[in-house]
Amino acid sequence: MSETYKKELTCIGCPLGCPVTVTLQDASGHCEIISVTGNTCPKGDAYARKEVTNPTRIVTTTVRVTDGAAPMVNVKTASDIPKEKISDCIAALRGVTVAAPVKIGDTILNNVAETGVAIIAAGNVTALPQEMR
Amino acid sequence: MIYHDLVIIGGGPAGLAAAVSAKDNGIDDILVIERDKEPGGILNQCIHNGFGLHTFGEELTGPEYAARFIDQVLSRGITCKKNTMAVDFSVEENRKVVTAMNREDGVFQISAGAVILAMGCRERPRGALNIPGFRPAGIYSAGTAQRLVNIEGLMPGREVVILGSGDIGLIMARRMTLEGAKVKVVAELMPYSGGLKRNIVQCLDDFNIPLKLSHTVIDIEGKKRVEAVTIAQVDENGRPVPGTEERYTCDTLLLSCGLIPENELSRSAGIHINSITSGPVVSDALETSADGVFACGNVLHVHDLVDYVSQEAAAAGKNAARFLRKNKTRHQEQIELVAENGVRYTVPSFLRPAEMDDTVTVRFRVDGVYRNHTITVCYDGRPAARRKRPVMAPGEMEQVILRREELALCPDLKRIAIRIEKA
Structure with missing residues (x-):
């Protein structure tokens, strides 16, 4: 027993x-x-x-944007991931940058932390005009 | 002076939903004034998910929810003046004038047929909290820290104590942790948290962050930068209990101690303010004491769900459109709405039965945690409707829906009271 x-x-x-x-x-x-x-x-x-x-969670965070009207963009896991993968997911995104323009739904990173789930953009950032970069 | 049929002050969730609704109800000449560089308001910094469950049937992040309404505003061709700050509002003899400024136009005035106030709210600052101690760098309101992290990409500090367990405080405890900071404790003055259960579990428990109820900050150390914060337990009168002090070394103190509607413009126009909500006194049409001036969203009363803000703002937009078509408000019989026995306030404060919609949603908050109680609606002292609620708490807005046809059955009705009673 x-x-x-x-x-x-x-x-x-x-x-x-x-x-x-x-x-x-x-x-x-x-x-x-x-x-x-x-x-x-x-x-x-x-x-x-x-x-x-x-236990699972949707993870939301931000990543840096280059040449955009804003310096950061909201991103999230496309679906919920195991709770114990939250910190691996955040670690996998450290250092990730995306070039503007970014649109809601754009894939930022595939198969984050071996979860089979993609990180997608959850905000829009327009590109700065060439002369303002 | 330029003229617009409808001027909406604020391009956050309330202003955007009000603009869409006014347009859909036949008003074409609308101007939205937004002080930030993009519309969307506070949603743009709320990167967590859970928005829109009622409106869209899915859990969106703040920027996603905002984008849906921004798209609706753009697709309808509604003008939104960004980077523009409304600095004064006056109502004289039914002439409504908004004074605003921006870098391109300088200071300018707009005359309006109707105005919707949608300025939102502001966080209660340290100065309003009577916290003793020094005034070093490293003390932020939770929302300021949220903006720094999520919009600017800056870290306010590394070792954090949070005072206040409202939802923004809880969300920031998780956010700072994910960004590599150590959140040592969340202290809450009240014996219960004002935040949602989901946030306590997913923002604190998931990361083993302790929540200390009935505790407050009694000292802040550090001359240039925060070096330590001392918290202590408080008694039932909110006074610190000697011997319960705990000192936390930290470089940052976040304050999440309540939100206050931002009504400087309303006051400058002489609009009557409700002392409980700090928002305008409104009718069932969400019309303030000034004819043709409406209010919705957090400037009216602080909401916990943006979905309810969008609903309320849509009603304000529809009512403003109706006012513009008639161009006057008929002042007739009023039914007073009264908050009694456990109910802190109601929005609206009164009804005009001759003009009211088929249904009116009355929103309110209770003054404590009530288990197994009923919400009772009394018509002139006579109980007319009861609804049982397993639990009610100050952090969760409650509502009752009044039906015009039911009120019509009581022609001499003067007063509707909403009260909490034992089940």
Whole structure:
């Protein structure tokens, strides 16, 4: 019989912010959810199960723009990526610059931090006229 | 003096949505005045996602949300004067004059048939917080730091303490961490956070940043640059408790301690201001005490979701268009809207039933955290509608929708009260 352990979470489904406890058990290489308690609705149960087994986030940040009307442009992951990849994703973008013009949806970087997800532009930056560069 | 049918002061989310709506309601001669070099307002520096869930059914970043409205404004041929600051506004004998300035035109005046105030809000500065200690470099409002990092690409500091757990403070805790700074603590004066649960989890918990509720800053050290900040627990009266002091060495203090509608122009025009919201007193048409002057967005009252700003601004644009077609406001019977028992304020402050739309959205905030309470609407003291809410908090705007046909059933109605009651 392997050990059970608990993880405490705060549900983000609504302002109630239920404190949810997930009880897990190690079972041959992966963990199994024994129970979810503390939630007041099914949203809390679904959130807690995803959050302990496969937590994901959309990551948003900025990268530098050359010859643009603004020095920075907003970028984001095209879809959510595993939570533990956030810092790798940010590190992969360090030093990345793009040349203006940049348009919303432009691909900035493919397969960021081996997640299979692209970084795309989430803002528009026009190019400066030649004489102002 | 130049003339425009409709002048909109501010090209942020409120001004843009108001312009689109006024145009779609038949007004062609519209001028939007924007002081920044691009329209979009504060959205341009809010690079996190989560905007537009109600309006577009997807989670956009601030610049993406702004771009959708900027595209709508451009495709309708609406003029937006950028890099232009409105410096004065006067209303005399129904003559509305906006004084503005920019580098090309200098100082100039615009006469307007109707005006929509959409100037947004400003952060509460250190001077308004009574924090003792020195005045070194390294103390920023959270929004200023957000602009420096996200727009200018500059880092305000490396070791950070944040006072205030409103959403901007929480968002900046994550942002500074991702950019390589160490955020040591977020202190919150109140026993609860004013920010969304999602932001507490994804901006603080994800990065193991501690949140200390019922704590405030009692000392700032450093002559040239911030060197350390001391925080202490506060009692129920907000007074620091001796013996609970903790000193954090840091080079930066960010303040996220509330937003104040920016109504200098409204005041210069003599428009009545609500002392609770610090925004204009408005009717169901979002019309201020000056005929033909409307207000929407954060200049009216501070919102937590931009989607609601866009909705409110669309209503202001439609009502301004209706005013321009009739060119007057009929002053008749009014129903007063009153905030009672746990409700801090309502927007609007009164209804004009003869002219109101089929439905009017009344937005309000509660004064504390309420679990399992009801929102009760009373007509002249008689409960007319109740809605149960599992939880309400000051950080989340609430609303009730009033229907014209229901009000018509009570012809002598003088006063509608909105109150929080035990379920």
